[in-house]
Amino acid sequence: AQTVTQSQPEMSVQEAETVTLSCTYDTSESNYYLFWYKQPPSRQMILVIRQEAYKQQNATENRFSVNFQKAAKSFSLKISDSQLGDTAMYFCAFMNSGAGSYQLTFGKGTKLSVIP
Amino acid sequence: SQTIHQWPATLVQPVGSPLSLECTVEGTSNPNLYWYRQAAGRGLQLLFYSVGIGQISSEVPQNLSASRPQDRQFILSSKKLLLSDSGFYLCAWDSGPMNTEAFFGQGTRLTVV
Numbered sequence: 001a002q003t004v005t006q007s008q009p010e011m012s013v014q015e016a017e018t019v020t021l022s023c024t025y026d027t028s029e030s031n032y033y034l035f036w037y038k039q040p041p042s043r044q045m046i047l048v049i050r051q052e053a054y055k056q057q058n059a060t061e062n063r064f065s066v067n068f069q070k071a072a073k074s075f076s077l078k079i080s081d082s083q084l085g086d087t088a089m090y091f092c093a094f095m096n097s098g099a100g101s102y103q104l105t106f107g108k109g110t111k112l113s114v115i116p
Numbered sequence: 117s118q119t120i121h122q123w124p125a126t127l128v129q130p131v132g133s134p135l136s137l138e139c140t141v142e143g144t145s146n147p148n149l150y151w152y153r154q155a156a157g158r159g160l161q162l163l164f165y166s167v168g169i170g171q172i173s174s175e176v177p178q179n180l181s182a183s184r185p186q187d188r189q190f191i192l193s194s195k196k197l198l199l200s201d202s203g204f205y206l207c208a209w210d211s212g213p214m215n216t217e218a219f220f221g222q223g224t225r226l227t228v229v
Contacts, residue, residue: 006159033216045206045220091160097217103150103175104218108159 002027002094006107013082014115020067022109023092033095034068034075035070040088045058048090051075053097079112087114118143122207122221135180135194135215137224139207142188147209149190151182151217163205166190169212202228 003026013019025034036048051059051068058066064085067076079086092107129135141147149191151163154168164182172182179198183191189208207221 035216043204043223045208047217050216097216103165104160105162106152106160111146 001031002029002031002096002105004092004094004107005103006092006106006110007088008112009108010113012113012115013079015084015112017082018080019040019082019112020077021079021092021112022088023077023107025073025075025092025094027073027096029096031097033097034066035093035095036064036066036075036077037091037093037106038086039091039109040085045091049077057089082101084114084116086112088112118209118219120207120209120219120221123223124224125222126225127227127228129197131199131228132196135192135197135201135226137192137205137207137226139190139192140222141187141209143189144188144209147211148188149184150208150210151190151192152206152208154206154223160206163190185197197228199228202226 005024007022024033032053034051037045039045049059049061049064050065051066053089058068063080064077089109091109093104095104119142149166152160153163154160164172164174166172166184169184169187180194205224208218210218
């Protein structure tokens, strides 16, 4: 079974600064996807960024980028130029692409607070 | 565009009472549907998933059950709630192979008293 570990329960960052959220995972699969989901106080979970394990290039989405280290099974999220709207719970998630149904395994989450 | 509706937003129920949470998806057909529970400090736990009408897979044996009576309708039920059923329940859908993004509902905060 896959496991996802987020070792930082809470983090804070000054507005306009950069913050990195950590995530490690454990799997015996070679083909999979990794995700970062954001859950703001309004509660609706939304996808921030996704990475395919077979791609060596790190995914980027505007101010969000990942550092994917496949050998180390590490998948950190970097948020640049942090904004107040980035305040949310962030969940790292894993999906095994070999499964018949695409089920996500989530970490426990990191609560990020952006301080004005 | 696709949308997902989940209700109610909050629910307070006594121990031993039944439960029915409903989730519907619009704007797509034959979605994969999921029920997750989010407990404090424990992240999201997959409870049930469904790849088609009447097809339910359970990930965690417990006091809850799920049904999919229609293609875009997913229901989470219990005959008798326990205190430990309290939590935040999220419904989600995705379109399966070739599209890995999941879309989540607004969630239901269930408090069993």
